[in-house]
Amino acid sequence: MTADTAVRASGLTKVFGSGGARVVALDGVDVTFERGRFAAVMGPSGSGKSTLMHCVAGLERPTDGTVHIGGTELTGLSEQKLTAVRRDRIGFVFQAFNLLPTLSAWENITLPLDLAGKKPDQTYSDAVVDALGLRDRLHHRPAQLSGGQQQRVACARALVTRPDVVFADEPTGALDSRSSAEVLTLLRRCVDEFGATVVMVTHDPRAAERADRVVTLADGRVVA
Amino acid sequence: MLRAMLRDLRAHKGRLAMMLAAIVLGVGFMVATWVVSDSTARTAGGGAARTDVAICAQALEPESGFTPAERDRLAALPGVTRTNGVRLGYAALVAADGKLAGVWPDRAGTGWDDSQRFVLADGRAPRAGELALGEQVAAAAGLTVGDTARVILADGSSVRPVVVGLFTYRPLGAEPIPSLAFAGDESAVLLGDRFDRVELATASAADETRLALQVKSIVDGEREVRTGAELTAERERMVADNARSVREVMLVFAAVALVAGMFVIANTFTMLVAQRTRQFALLRAVGASARQVRVAVLTEAAVIGVLGSTVGAVLGVLLGIGALAAFRPEGTTVAYTVSPFGIAAGYLAGVLVTVVSAYGSARRGAAVAPVAALRTDAALPRRALLSRAIVGGVLVVGGVAAVAATSGVDLDNTGRFVSMGGAIAVWLGLVVLAPFLAMAALRPLATLVGWRGGPTAKLAVRNALRDPRRTAATASALTVGLGLVCGFAVVGESFANVAGATTRDQVPAGTTVVQPALDGSRLGPEVVTKVRATPGVAAAVALTRAPVEWAAGDRPLGTTSMSPVDPAAFERVLTMPVVEGSGDLRRGAVVLRGNADLNRLDVGDTLTLTVAPGVTRRVPIVGLYRGWEGQPGIFLDEALVPAEHRGVLEAVYAAGSGARAGLDAAFADRPDILVTDRDGLVERLVKGFELVLAVIYAMFGAALVIAVFGVVNTLALSVLERTREIGVLRALGAGRTFVRRVVRRESIVITCYGGALGLLVGIGVGAVMQHVMLLQPLWPVGVPVPMVAIGVVGMVLVGVLAAVWPARRASRADILAAVATE
Incomplete structure (x- = not known):
């Protein structure tokens, strides 16, 4: 694993069920994502792209193969250690409705730090907040924010821990085309302005166009 | 349509179980009550009637x-x-x-x-x-x-x-x-x-x-x-009368259990209907009328009610018989009686409560617009809180006014009624206002943990505040149970104070008291003679008590109790705590102040007492004495009452420095007679009352058990609703422990809020109860500190316990549920 590799998966296999109901979601996938790049994972539904992200992000344990994130091997980690890796090393941007409704925007942004019992780095978090134009929205609850603003809060939350990698799962799935474009620009800026590594799962070719690199999956294998 | 609902019911066994638990407990307790009272009365009534007496x-x-x-x-x-x-x-x-x-x-x-x-x-x-x-x-x-x-x-x-x-x-x-x-x-x-x-x-x-x-x-x-x-x-x-009175007392407790159950059932239904908004909307969208949806929800409620009542009835019968068997003195037989009335009443209550509680939810469920089916964030239409605020406000203000208007200690029956009614109105008002109170109490707390608290506290308090109505309904069952327990504890505390104070007023410190060892029994006449003859006894007065019909002039006052005493001996041994007039029994009668107030009598009035069949005496009231209602209504000179009608000999009081030692020796071999002193007397009074209180606590404990189920229900359903949120939390790096802690803290916040309100309401209602029952001033009342301490600790414990299962469920929530695209 070289210094500019953020995530590496090798021989990643995931099998659901057994016997007649056996489904091979990932079939020996080898993939690396470079640091500071915006990668898109594409593929038709059922191709295993979501499973790949879940396994790589430590949300699901692969049946076989290894995953390294920033030099740490995930396979074999205890549940607690996995949780800590997710908290400290990985950022997430989910589909819409992924903010905690009872917390203000600022509290949502700093939640991963809060969970780790850390204080936010004021200069860095200020920079993120200002860059995303959330300064005057910090004390609002998610319900008082527009869809685009909510997604920006989610991006800020993913960046605030300075993770090794930010995973975005269908980030444009629940948005109209204008908001989608906004979110993609946002992710692009995360990479360009903050040097983040972003891996985005999407089935939208227009979204994939904004990425530096596209990994295409079909039937659990990398085809391109 | 109906089939779809019932199938849905079967598919969600967890929800079904929660609702059933609430009904089963309420009905079970009620049926058990019936079995216990019938069997107790039948057992006490003895065997079959005799046929050998004409x-x-x-x-x-x-x-x-x-x-x-x-x-x-x-x-x-x-x-x-x-x-x-x-x-x-x-x-x-x-x-x-x-x-x-x-x-x-x-x-x-x-x-x-x-x-x-x-x-x-x-x-x-x-x-x-x-x-x-x-x-x-x-x-x-x-x-x-x-x-x-x-x-x-x-x-x-x-x-x-x-x-x-x-x-x-x-x-x-x-x-x-x-x-x-x-x-x-x-x-x-x-x-x-x-x-x-x-x-x-x-x-x-x-x-x-x-x-x-x-x-x-x-x-x-x-x-x-x-x-x-x-x-x-x-x-x-x-x-039959015995059975009825036992049952009436016990049914009060069963009713409280059922009321607590009602909150739980109603709240559970509300949450379940809320969860199924989309399903209702879908039904409406494909052509079901609002009426059809309403009928379906009500039918579902009835089915659950019948199911729960059946299980409850069976459980109740077993519980009743089990309790009787467990507390049956060894070697005796109990005439177990299961009356069909009891079971029918249980069923009726169970089904009725379920259907009534479901009705509100059914109406709201039916009001869901068909378009809600197309939204992912469908929410139920909310009723305005305004009418609630008005009704609650009127009840509280009116109740407080009624209590304030009757705050004097000279209460007649109307005054007592108004005062107690006022207290109950305030209580009901607070239950109606519960969502506002929840907001008022939890908002400052939320602000506080927002500044200083960690992420668990922040999330827990805000989750509890999310739906104040739900939090309030969940806490209400606790409030009712704990309020009752606390209210009676206040009465108990007040009773102990009053009994202590009045006994100390009347019995000088050095007096020795001879009483039957068993409360409510009587002493033989030989005891008086023996006490007087005991060395060390300087003077002794026998206190007898008899029921007497009394009237003020032509106004009949019913029956009270009189103690005819020897005035000279009385003065030498005891003190009359006179509050008005004089205590000179040679000139007339001294009446218990509460008794006089109740019947609007005063010093100087003349009483007509029927001291024996056909024997009436006209006696002026010379004074009023301070005491509690368990004491004789009238003291008078024994010379006015024929010897055989002076009543039951309750105690002999003896003065003299060597009296205690002498009497201890004289009655050493008489386990049926107790020789004690002033402190022993007070202790005995208080202990007797504590026993009654213990029974009351145990009974209302059932309401608390049901309340715990309510908290479990609310938490479990909240967790179900927040699966996605919990998944997000977990994905962002919250461990299972963190999730469990959040749920547990939310539970503690709810139970502590309910408990605190219950304790406050209990102390208030208790103050009014002791005011009405013991004719004591409304304030200050003795707050039963141990009870409050137990209450607070108990609520935290209840919160922790109630959260065990929902918290575990939450911590096991699938992270992917949050991340997965729908």
Whole structure:
């Protein structure tokens, strides 16, 4: 694993069920994502792209193969250690409705730090907040924010821990085309302005166009 | 449509289980209550009615019994085929441990005969020097066939007969049930030769009518003649009355359990309907009418109600029988009775409560717009809180006004009613206002943890605040249960204060008190003589008490209690805590202040007292004394009352520096008599009341158990609703422990809020209750600190316990549920 590799998966296999109901979601996938790049994972539904992200992000344990994130091997980690890796090393941007409704925007942004019992780095978090134009929205609850603003809060939350990698799962799935474009620009800026590594799962070719690199999956294998 | 609903119900077994738990507990407790009260009454009522008595001549007062000569005269009447004289007398059984066996000795002794009175359960009938015991008493005393028992008689002497038999008793009419039977002839020596009643049997019914008239013409004085049929009817009525009064008391508790259950059921339904908004909307979108949706929800409620009631009824019967069996004194039999009424009432309550609670939800469920099916964030239309605020506000303000208007201690019955009604109105008002109170109490807390708290506290408090209505409804069951317990604790505390204060007012510190060892029993007249003769006793006063009919001029006041005392002895030994007028009993009567206020009497009024049948006295009120309602309504000079009508001898008070030592020695061998002092007296009063309170606490504890289920329900459903959120939290790096902690803290916030409100309401209602019951000022009241401490600790514990299962469920929530694209 070289210094500019953020995530590496090798021989990643995931099998659901057994016997007649056996489904091979990932079939020996080898993939690396470079640091500071915006990668898109594409593929038709059922191709295993979501499973790949879940396994790589430590949300699901692969049946076989290894995953390294920033030099740490995930396979074999205890549940607690996995949780800590997710908290400290990985950022997430989910589909819409992924903010905690009872917390203000600022509290949502700093939640991963809060969970780790850390204080936010004021200069860095200020920079993120200002860059995303959330300064005057910090004390609002998610319900008082527009869809685009909510997604920006989610991006800020993913960046605030300075993770090794930010995973975005269908980030444009629940948005109209204008908001989608906004979110993609946002992710692009995360990479360009903050040097983040972003891996985005999407089935939208227009979204994939904004990425530096596209990994295409079909039937659990990398085809391109 | 209906089928779809029912299938849906079956598919969500967890929800079903939660709702059923609430109903089962409520109904189960109610049915158990019924079983216990019926069985208790039936057991106490004794065996089947007797058939061997045609006519019974009985004395109305223990003193007016029949002499053997009188019995023989009745026996000689033509048509009498059998005569049976029944003696009842003082016999105190000493248990195996040397203490008095727990049975009132006053009329516990009788003579054995071969009538239907006795049914031998073990051994044989007693001969001279032997004794047969009632099964229950023998078990309580730890005695069995072959043991030698010690029995103290009316004159204080003891006999030591051998126990040869155990019996159950078949009582006649309303007679007290004797539990010590001596040999027939010997009973004349031990209990006195007078008969309490003479039972006559005849050969035919025709003889019976004629004979009844004849007996009536012979029997005079304070005696009455009844037929066997009348007495059987009287017995049945008494058993039924007993069962009813036991049941009424217990049903109050069952009702509280059911009210708590109602909150839980209603809240659960509300949440379930909220969760199924999209399903309803879908039904509406594909063409179901609002009415159809409403009917479906109600039908579902009815089905669940019937199901829950069935399980509840079965559980209740088992619970009732189990409780009876568990608390049954060893070696006795209980007449287990399961009445169809009880089960029917349980069903009715269970189904009704379920359907009524579901109705509100059904209406709201049906009001869901079809378009809601197309939204992912469908929410139920909310009713305006305005009407709630108005109703609650009016109740609270009105209630407070009513209590304030009647805050004086000179309350008559109307005043008591208004005051108590006011307290109840405030309580109801607070329940109605509960969502506002929840907001008012939790918002500042949320702000506080927002500044200073960690992420768990922040999330927990805000989650609790998310739906104040839900939090309030969940906490309400707790509030009701804890409020009642706390209210009675306040009354208990106040009672202890009042009893202590008034006893100290009336009994000087050095006074020695001689009382029956068993509360509610009476002392024999020989005790007074013995106390006076004891060395060290300088003076002694006997306190007797008798019911008396009283009137103020022409205004009849009903019945109160009087204590005729010797004024000179009274003054030497006790103090009259006079609040108005004087305490000079030579010039007239001294009346309990509360008793005077209740009947609007004052110093200077003249009372007309019917001190004995046909004997009335006109006595002026010379003073009012401070005391509580358990004390005599009137003190007066014993010279005004004929000796045999002075009532039951309750205690003898003795003054003199050597009195305690002398009396301790004099009654050392009398476990049926207690020698104590002022502090002992207070302690005894308080202990007796504490026992009653303990029972009340246990009963209302059931409401708390149900409330816990309510908290579990709310949390479990909240967790279900927030699966996605919990998944996000977990994905962002919250461990399972963190998630569990958030749920647990939310639970503690809810229970502590409910508990705090319950304690506050309880103290308030308790203050009014003691004001009304004991005629004490509303404030200050003694706050039962240990009770409050237990309440607070208990609420935290309840919160932790209730969260165990929902928290575990939450921590196991699938992270992917949050991340997965729909």
